[in-house]
Every structure is written in structure tokens, then in C-alpha cells.
Amino acid sequence: MTKLLHTYPDYQKNKIVSKGNGSTLYFNDGSELFDMTGGWTSHCIVGWSNPRVIEVMKDQIDRICHIDYKVYVDQNREKLSELLLSQAEHDLDRVYFSGNSGGEACEAAMKLSYQAHYDSGKQTKNWFISREQSYHGSSTDALSVGDRPNLKFLKPLYPNKRVHVPEQNPYREMYDDESEEQYARRSADELEKAILEIGSDNVAAFIAETIQGGLVGFVPPAKNYWKYVREICDRHDVHLILDEVICGTGTSGKIYCCDWDQISPDFLFLGKTLASGYCPISIVLTHSGIEDVIRAGQGRIQHSTTHQGHSLGTAAALAVQTIIHESGFLDDVNAKSAWFRQFIERELSSEPFFRNIRGRGLRLAVEYDCPKQNEFGIAVSHNLLQRHNIIVDGKWHRFAFSPMLTITEAELFRALTAFVDSFKTIAKNWD
Ligand SMILES: Cc1ncc(COP(=O)(O)O)c(C=O)c1O
Known part of the structure; x- marks a missing residue:
């Protein structure tokens, strides 16, 4: 009788994974599976048992598994930050190691956004706008900006000051008599309408996946949508937070998915694909302007976790991203x-x-x-x-x-x- 409380209590418990190699999983009964889902949650991007990643991780384990982010210097964190910005076409130039999961990175980005407003004397800017049909993680704050039908029963637990605007999905939301350009404008205008209804003095940020993700099935936005959203955010001093947990780190064909759209957000967060599942690790990218505000304000980022910038995770991410960034x-x-x-x-x-x-x-x-x-x-x-x-x-x-x-x-x-x-x-x- 198992003591394991599984997500699905009736899950088949007799099929044991013995190893993974490349895109193939091998089971103890001799069967195998070829995976077109990146490990079901789209995290694995360099294949299982990648020898280059394993070698780096073994070396890291032999030296030290984790040293604290706030107190010590881990050279790999510096190297990974350099690497992650080396092919970026946007203007972000700072990398904050936020924790383990994409959800934590989402929360860190939200807190950083609010702290930047707070430290600039704009304490009322504490509402967040996001989109329907999106997913940003399963912590309560990340859930509150997401919109997943089966999780709606958890709504009574959500913090308030959250508003959702319609998804950006040309396949479903564009009218028959509308051009792509008109739809991009209308869809962006829905954001501006929401900002005006809440009052721009109250809105911290707009959070969205650069392309609508797994829920609706990888839908790129209408051309110019992000350009219009960027203009609206600038007009109302609202941060733009992009979630590239599922579509970042080369998966879109560019290191950053938003580089296809030629815009620069204020925050961009990465998670699952960063270390390809070899370790849990997530980060938030931002720009030095945010760092300057925090330096002049409270002098420290008011978000921390024990395992942020985990040394083994960072080593794994560096090995994975070295592969992704190769010519x-x-x-x-x-x-x-x-x-x-x-x-x-x-x-x-x-x-x-x-x-x-x-x-x-x-x-x-x-x-x-x-x-x-x-x-x-x-x-x-x-x-x-x-x-x-x-x-x-x-x-x-x-x-x-x-x-x-x-x-x-x-x-x-x-x-x-x-x-x-x-x-x-x-x-x-x-x-
Ligand atoms: C777009 C997106 N954002 C955030 C997350 C949350 O990441 P995690 O499950 O690591 O918290 C996910 C997870 O599926 C995701 O697809």
C-alpha cells in the first residue's frame, strides 16, 4: 500500500521510469515512450541525460551544492547573467535570481514592480492587470493573475486588486470584418480601458505571456499588439511584465520570444526551461532603472527565498544555456x-x-x-x-x-x- 499522495490518487503506480535519454523515456517493464511534450510540462529542452549538463552538475556537487544568494558570490551566477543577456535584442540588463519555480518568479516580478513604484513614492500603484486564458503558476498570487478554468474554485483565496482583460488570440477573438491591425489596436485598447477604469495611479503592471501558452496552444499575438501595449504602459507608468516561462530560452527560435515583437518589457521571467528540468531554478530580468530606484529607496529587494540562485541549479542552467546560446x-x-x-x-x-x-x-x-x-x-x-x-x-x-x-x-x-x-x-x- 503506497504512502504517496499522488496528484491523481488513481494514477497507475506500477509503471516506473528507469531512465531518460534524449527525447525517450524508458520504463522498468522494458517499454519506452517518445516525448513530444518536453517532459509533459514543456520544461525539458536539451533532452534527458545530456552528458554536457551532467558533467557540469557533477563537478558542482563535488565543490558545493548551494551558497546563499544575498551573502556570497557564486561566479556562475555572474556568468549565467552575462550569457542570458548576450544575445538579447531587448533593453533588459539585470538578472535577479528569484527562486525555483515559474510561479515564484511571477510573484518576484510583481513584488519588484510594486517595490519600484513604492520606492518612487507611488504607493497606490498596487493593482495588477492580466489576461484571460493565461497561466503564471500555482502560488496564490500567481494564480490570481492567471485564468485556469479548473482552478477557479480557489478564487476566494486570491488577493484582490486583480483585473483580467480578454486574451490576445487572433484565431478566436478577431472579428470577421476586422483586419489584424484593427484587432491588435482593439485588443491593446482593452488594456488601456481597464487601466483608466482602475485609475492609472493605482495600476502597478500588466502581466502576460508573450505568446498565449499551453492553455490555448501557443498563439502568437496580432502584429503590433505588443508595440501598442508598450505605448499604453509607458503612457500610464504601468510596468510591462512578460512571462516567458514556457516560450523563453530559445524555444521560440530566438532566446527571448518578445524579441520577435521588437519590444522591451520592464520585467521578464523565466523558469522551467532555464535549467531544462535538471534543477528547479527561475529568474526575473529587469533593467538598471529599477535597480537605481531600489538602491535609492529601501536599498534592498524585499523578496528572498532560501534557495534563490541555487548553486547547483545555476550550474545546470549555465550548462543548458551554453548549449542554447551556441552558434x-x-x-x-x-x-x-x-x-x-x-x-x-x-x-x-x-x-x-x-x-x-x-x-x-x-x-x-x-x-x-x-x-x-x-x-x-x-x-x-x-x-x-x-x-x-x-x-x-x-x-x-x-x-x-x-x-x-x-x-x-x-x-x-x-x-x-x-x-x-x-x-x-x-x-x-x-x-
Ligand atoms: C507560462 C507559464 N508561466 C508560469 C508557469 C509556472 O511555472 P511553475 O510551474 O514552475 O511554477 C507555467 C507552468 O506551466 C507556465 O506555463
Whole structure:
């Protein structure tokens, strides 16, 4: 009888993972799974058991596992900060090691935003605006700016002073008689309307994922949306906080997803992909203007956790990000992305249920429409698992793909051929 309290109490407990290698998981019963979900939560980007990451981690363990962030210098933190800013096209120039999870990074960014306003004498700026259909983590504060249907029952626990504006999703929210440009403007204007309703003197920040993430399936914004949002934030002295927990660190084909949109936020936070799951670690990027305000104000950041900037996590992140930042790595991600899209378009565009493929880099989603929509996604995923030992995240109205960035072309071909086969097989007999 297990003593483990599992998230799903009825979960199958006899299938034990023995090891992972590249994109493949191996089980104790001899079976294996090919993963197109980056470890289910899209965290793993350089494959399991990556020898380069393991070697660096072993060396770090031999020396020291963790030294405190506030008191000691860990050279790897400096090196990782340098590296993370080395290919950035935006203006952020400071890296704050916030903790372990994306949710913690979200909270740290919110607190930093409020502290910067507070230390500038604008204490009333303490409301946060975010978007529907978003997810920023499962701590109560991160939840309060998210919008996940199954977690709505927790709402009585949320702090107040939170407002949601509609999602930014050209596929669902754009009117038939509207151009993309008009939609970008209208959608950004919804933010400005919310700021004016609350009063700009009361709003600290707008928080959003650079591309709508896993919930709706990797939807890039309408062109110029972020440019308009940036202008609105500047007009009302509202910080722009971007969540790149799922779409940052090269997964979009650029190191930072917002670099596709050519804007610079005030804060940008990263988590799960930073160390590719080899250790939990998260960070917040910001700019020296925020540091100056805090230096002149309270003189310290009023957020800290025991394991922030964890030394082993930092070493792992440095090893992972060294791989991601290597010359040619992102060209390879973009080439695989282009091939992925062409393959799906070619194979599925004449299928009646197929709607589109969209996303950036290797954060891609296939949208479909049919009767019993949710069941269709689950049935296709199940078929793929049973017949091909491949795992994809299919439900609601989309299949979300977040393969390891190190996936080979041959593996991608095999996985997508199998996916197309399962999609067509299930669609053929769907009523
Ligand atoms: C976009 C986004 N932000 C934040 C988070 C929260 O990260 P964590 O689960 O590490 O707290 C997630 C997790 O799925 C995410 O997808």
C-alpha cells in the first residue's frame, strides 16, 4: 500500500521510469515512450541525460551544492547573467535570481514592480492587470493573475486588486470584418480601458505571456499588439511584465520570444526551461532603472527565498544555456520549426477537422474543430500512445507540441508521420 499522495490518487503506480535519454523515456517493464511534450510540462529542452549538463552538475556537487544568494558570490551566477543577456535584442540588463519555480518568479516580478513604484513614492500603484486564458503558476498570487478554468474554485483565496482583460488570440477573438491591425489596436485598447477604469495611479503592471501558452496552444499575438501595449504602459507608468516561462530560452527560435515583437518589457521571467528540468531554478530580468530606484529607496529587494540562485541549479542552467546560446543552435530550431509546419500543412490541410498550425520555434500547436472536440484530442493522443509509443498533449481544441529543442530531424519525421496517421485514423471514424 503506497504512502504517496499522488496528484491523481488513481494514477497507475506500477509503471516506473528507469531512465531518460534524449527525447525517450524508458520504463522498468522494458517499454519506452517518445516525448513530444518536453517532459509533459514543456520544461525539458536539451533532452534527458545530456552528458554536457551532467558533467557540469557533477563537478558542482563535488565543490558545493548551494551558497546563499544575498551573502556570497557564486561566479556562475555572474556568468549565467552575462550569457542570458548576450544575445538579447531587448533593453533588459539585470538578472535577479528569484527562486525555483515559474510561479515564484511571477510573484518576484510583481513584488519588484510594486517595490519600484513604492520606492518612487507611488504607493497606490498596487493593482495588477492580466489576461484571460493565461497561466503564471500555482502560488496564490500567481494564480490570481492567471485564468485556469479548473482552478477557479480557489478564487476566494486570491488577493484582490486583480483585473483580467480578454486574451490576445487572433484565431478566436478577431472579428470577421476586422483586419489584424484593427484587432491588435482593439485588443491593446482593452488594456488601456481597464487601466483608466482602475485609475492609472493605482495600476502597478500588466502581466502576460508573450505568446498565449499551453492553455490555448501557443498563439502568437496580432502584429503590433505588443508595440501598442508598450505605448499604453509607458503612457500610464504601468510596468510591462512578460512571462516567458514556457516560450523563453530559445524555444521560440530566438532566446527571448518578445524579441520577435521588437519590444522591451520592464520585467521578464523565466523558469522551467532555464535549467531544462535538471534543477528547479527561475529568474526575473529587469533593467538598471529599477535597480537605481531600489538602491535609492529601501536599498534592498524585499523578496528572498532560501534557495534563490541555487548553486547547483545555476550550474545546470549555465550548462543548458551554453548549449542554447551556441552558434547555429537557434538556426537549427527555426529550420525544424519551418519543416514541422510544412509537413503538417501538407499532410493535414485537406482534413475537414484541421484548422491551423501556429506558434513560434518549437512551441507549436495544431488547432482542430469537430463534434466532441475534447474527446477527439484525447482519442488521437491515446491512439498515438498505444500504436506508436509517442506522447503528445491533445485536448480541448488543440494539440500542443513542445519537443526537446535537440530532437533530431529523423525523430521529428517519425513522430509527425505517426501523429498524422493517428489524426487521420481517428478522424475517419469520428461521428
Ligand atoms: C507560462 C507559464 N508561466 C508560469 C508557469 C509556472 O511555472 P511553475 O510551474 O514552475 O511554477 C507555467 C507552468 O506551466 C507556465 O506555463
